[in-house]
Amino acid sequence: MVHTPFSPTVPQSGQLLQRSRVRFPSSWEENVFVYDLVNSCVPGIPADIWIGLHDHRQEGQFEWTDGSSHDYSYWDGSQPDDGVYAEPEEEDCVQIWYRPTSAPRSWNDNSCGRKFPFVCKIASLTIH
Ligand SMILES: [Ca+2]
Ligand SMILES: [Ca+2]
Numbered sequence: 738m739v740h741t742p743f744s745p746t747v748p749q750s751g752q753l754l755q756r757s758r759v760r761f762p763s764s765w766e767e768n769v770f771v772y773d774l775v776n777s778c779v780p781g782i783p784a785d786i787w788i789g790l791h792d793h794r795q796e797g798q799f800e801w802t803d804g805s806s807h808d809y810s811y812w813d814g815s816q817p818d819d820g821v822y823a824e825p826e827e828e829d830c831v832q833i834w835y836r837p838t839s840a841p842r843s844w845n846d847n848s849c850g851r852k853f854p855f856v857c858k859i860a861s862l863t864i865h
Pocket of ligand 2: 817818819845
């Protein structure tokens with residue numbers, strides 16, 4: 738029996754996400770899939786969601802939680818801004834967000850202590 742390779746989870750903070758192994762979305766198709774999957778489970782207005790990208794080690798150099806570099810990105814036009822207009826903290830974790838004035842499913846860096854839903858990608862399981 739093969740289970741779905743994607744598993745939505747309860748809302749968690751970007752800090753917890755940093756301890757997991759997440760390396761996606763890595764394409765526009767995955768970007769749409771992940772965001773729409775989470776939002777199919779969350780009622781109300783479209784929810785912002787964490788992805789496993791951050792710039793903790795060097796400001797402006799984003800990497801996945803396993804330390805690998807990213808080839809794909811879909812930043813909102815004014816992002817990443819490291820919270821230049823926010824007080825009092827920097828923004829080192831990346832989310833897919835919903836804003837009426839932003840491109841649908843575009844990315845924003847945000848404060849890692851905030852709580853948003855996220856999705857973990859795991860290997861398929863086989864039960865004998
Ligand atoms: Ca930053
Ligand atoms: Ca930002």
